[in-house]
Amino acid sequence: MRLYVNGIGTLGPGLIGWRETRAVLAGASPYRETARPEPTASILPPNEHRRSSTIVRWAVHVAQEAIEQAQVNPREVATVFASSCGETGVLDRLCTALATPQRVISPTLFHHSVHNAAAGYWGIATGSQQSSTALACNDSSFCAALLEAAAYAHIEERLVLLVAYDLPPPLPLYVARPLREGFAAAFVLAGTPVDHSLAQLDLNLSDDLSGDVTNMEDAGLEALRSGNPAARSLPLLAAVAGHQAACVCLEYLEDQRLLIQVTPCQS
Amino acid sequence: MKLKKPAKKPLVLSAYTVVTALGKGLEPTYAALRSRRSGLRPCDFEDVGIKTYIGRADGLEDLPVGSGSITKGLEQFDCRNNRLALLGLQQDGFTQAAIEARERYGTHRVAVILGTSTSGILVTEHAYRERDPQTGALPASFISRYRYTHNMFSLAHFVRAYLSLQGPAMVISTACSSSAKAFATASRFIEAGFCDAAIVGGVDSLCLTTLYGFGALELMSSGPCRPCDEDRDGLTLGEAAGFALLEKAERAAHAGAVALLGYGESCDGYHMSHPHPEGAGAIRAMQGALLRSGLNPRDIDYINLHGTATRANDSIEDKAVHSVFGSSIPCSSTKGWTGHTLGAAGITEAVIAAICLTRGFIPGTLNTTRVDSSLRSSVLLKNQEQPVRRVLSNIFGFGGNNCSLILGTV
Numbered sequence: 001m002r003l004y005v006n007g008i009g010t011l012g013p014g015l016i017g018w019r020e021t022r023a024v025l026a027g028a029s030p031y032r033e034t035a036r037p038e039p040t041a042s043i044l045p046p047n048e049h050r051r052s053s054t055i056v057r058w059a060v061h062v063a064q065e066a067i068e069q070a071q072v073n074p075r076e077v078a079t080v081f082a083s084s085c086g087e088t089g090v091l092d093r094l095c096t097a098l099a100t101p102q103r104v105i106s107p108t109l110f111h112h113s114v115h116n117a118a119a120g121y122w123g124i125a126t127g128s129q130q131s132s133t134a135l136a137c138n139d140s141s142f143c144a145a146l147l148e149a150a151a152y153a154h155i156e157e158r159l160v161l162l163v164a165y166d167l168p169p170p171l172p173l174y175v176a177r178p179l180r181e182g183f184a185a186a187f188v189l190a191g192t193p194v195d196h197s198l199a200q201l202d203l204n205l206s207d208d209l210s211g212d213v214t215n216m217e218d219a220g221l222e223a224l225r226s227g228n229p230a231a232r233s234l235p236l237l238a239a240v241a242g243h244q245a246a247c248v249c250l251e252y253l254e255d256q257r258l259l260i261q262v263t264p265c266q267s
Numbered sequence: 268m269k270l271k272k273p274a275k276k277p278l279v280l281s282a283y284t285v286v287t288a289l290g291k292g293l294e295p296t297y298a299a300l301r302s303r304r305s306g307l308r309p310c311d312f313e314d315v316g317i318k319t320y321i322g323r324a325d326g327l328e329d330l331p332v333g334s335g336s337i338t339k340g341l342e343q344f345d346c347r348n349n350r351l352a353l354l355g356l357q358q359d360g361f362t363q364a365a366i367e368a369r370e371r372y373g374t375h376r377v378a379v380i381l382g383t384s385t386s387g388i389l390v391t392e393h394a395y396r397e398r399d400p401q402t403g404a405l406p407a408s409f410i411s412r413y414r415y416t417h418n419m420f421s422l423a424h425f426v427r428a429y430l431s432l433q434g435p436a437m438v439i440s441t442a443c444s445s446s447a448k449a450f451a452t453a454s455r456f457i458e459a460g461f462c463d464a465a466i467v468g469g470v471d472s473l474c475l476t477t478l479y480g481f482g483a484l485e486l487m488s489s490g491p492c493r494p495c496d497e498d499r500d501g502l503t504l505g506e507a508a509g510f511a512l513l514e515k516a517e518r519a520a521h522a523g524a525v526a527l528l529g530y531g532e533s534c535d536g537y538h539m540s541h542p543h544p545e546g547a548g549a550i551r552a553m554q555g556a557l558l559r560s561g562l563n564p565r566d567i568d569y570i571n572l573h574g575t576a577t578r579a580n581d582s583i584e585d586k587a588v589h590s591v592f593g594s595s596i597p598c599s600s601t602k603g604w605t606g607h608t609l610g611a612a613g614i615t616e617a618v619i620a621a622i623c624l625t626r627g628f629i630p631g632t633l634n635t636t637r638v639d640s641s642l643r644s645s646v647l648l649k650n651q652e653q654p655v656r657r658v659l660s661n662i663f664g665f666g667g668n669n670c671s672l673i674l675g676t677v
Binding site for chain 1: 396439452456
């Protein structure tokens with residue numbers, strides 16, 4: 001199945017925005033892990049910006065960058081949001097409140113606890129009424145989302161915005177799910193190319209587990225990749241940044257592999 | 268809206284089942300619908316002190332996952348949500364049908380695409396009561412099993428492990444629309460060739476988060492919910508597990524088989540917990556399902572409403588339904604039987620639609636005595652015996668996430 005990448009957004013320590021990320025991943029500048037960045041997510045209206053959780057702003061921030069880069073109207077784009085853990089900050093506050101004798105929880109906190117909170121906020125910010133799917137697949141959340149986005153782009157014949165995002169949960173949940181650092185990446189994907197397409201992706205799902213899963217050469221980037229489900233997108237981002245033909249192998253649970261042949265587009 | 272080609276061939280639900288407050292499997296569900304027996308009862312869940320009703324599935328307390336020989340080795344998955352999943356898998360020969368599909372297509376060719384909104388959150392709610400007073404740490408027994416219980420993928424992980432499947436998998440969590448959207452994604456996965464068949468459906472189980480959360484939002488009725496009633500005052504929460512095996516028609520169709528004819532997905536792009544005032548997203552979802560199925564509004568025999576019995580949902584859904592279908596098609600909500608099963612509502616009501624198709628009847632809205640006079644759709648209050656060939660089912664969720672399914676017989 002063939003897909004085109006028309007826009008990318010990224011946010012992570014030392015990987016703020018596609019321009020910086022591309023330079024790092026292409027080897028033009030060294031990777032320096034910085035403090036966790038703050039998302040801007042300026043597309044959110046002030047009220048929504050204030051109400052939203054940090055992780056929602058991470059997701060919206062990269063979505064906005066990818067959409068702007070792809071030069072498309074977000075109202076025309078369906079979305080797939082992938083997060084392994086979702087709103088753990090909100091869940092921590094809810095469970096803390098529910099462990100008190102009064103069990104008083106704020107209504108706002110409750111409706112912010114849904115796994116599709118980021119998708120909902122993106123819809124509110126853009127007014128988009130296109131389909132939106134929020135999914136989880138443990139460490140393979142990005143891979144599952146890429147398949148969903150590819151199938152959607154081809155079968156429903158529409159642009160798809162894929163957003164993968166995960167933040168380390170707050171204590172005490174962190175111990176149960178110790179994600180390393182925060183990371184979010186967004187891709188605008190299409191079934192057909194445009195002038196400014198960045199890369200062509202040929203996807204193949206395989207049961208053959210004999211090949212190696214693509215990892216990152218740099219130790220810091222590899223720690224990020226293996227420690228955050230959204231950062232499992234880094235090898236694909238690196239292949240696009242490298243601007244030459246490359247094959248990326250992603251792990252889809254323990255049982256399958258997603259092979260992605262990446263071919264750069266003229267731009 | 269862009270016109271789309273209808274699906275080449277509809278996918279068949281070659282096996283399906285549901286467990287709700289009405290009982291285990293298709294027979295008790297049908298019997299309760301026919302006899303108009305509600306599954307709702309005064310809230311007796313744990314020590315919840317809210318004056319409300321619930322649709323609770325019986326017997327989960329005595330059915331730990333891993334206790335019997337068939338779930339040996341799966342102990343780590345034990346939680347209320349997966350117990351309910353297991354109970355669902357064991358009804359109506361579903362497990363056997365799934366195993367046959369696995370043998371027919373291969374372990375890698377059967378996908379597991381399921382919906383849930385809160386997964387096994389109840390274990391985390393309990394664990395937070397047992398934090399170490401000094402360090403605040405959660406109990407070690409919780410930490411080691413978090414991945415298999417509360418983690419959002421847990422449900423699909425468990426079902427995959429139980430059925431020994433190795434194909435594509437994911438959990439869709441778009442609040443109440445979760446398990447309806449599982450049908451759409453699975454349909455695409457089969458059409459894209461990522462798999463040959465898919466286990467779809469979903470599970471949501473009672474927990475403190477949703478009971479106290481909907482309480483805080485003041486969206487919960489103190490009695491059994493009364494969808495579309497003049498005096499409706501909110502929803503009743505329920506729990507459910509439901510599954511369907513989706514396969515290509517050429518492999519599984521027989522006369523009278525139930526098929527997924529179409530789906531439509533949309534967002535409101537309006538508010539996190541309040542529907543779009545004109546029902547714009549709902550309209551888009553229904554029109555999308557019609558387009559995909561290649562059907563006209565008049566081809567639909569019955570509309571199973573989302574019908575949660577909140578003031579806003581029922582009146583806005585009515586506006587949307589009326590604008591697409593006019594007022595001639597019989598509509599009803601079955602939430603008065605099962606309660607709102609949240610992420611499992613899509614599969615619960617898809618299975619109810621399948622019962623309507625195969626048994627030839629339409630359930631009239633339960634608990635409702637006087638239909639809100641401002642509603643313009645044709646809201647049924649009494650059961651109606653009639654052939655039913657095509658049903659549209661609406662599911663709308665928080666975050667303004669909507670999905671409509673059309674099921675029919677082939």
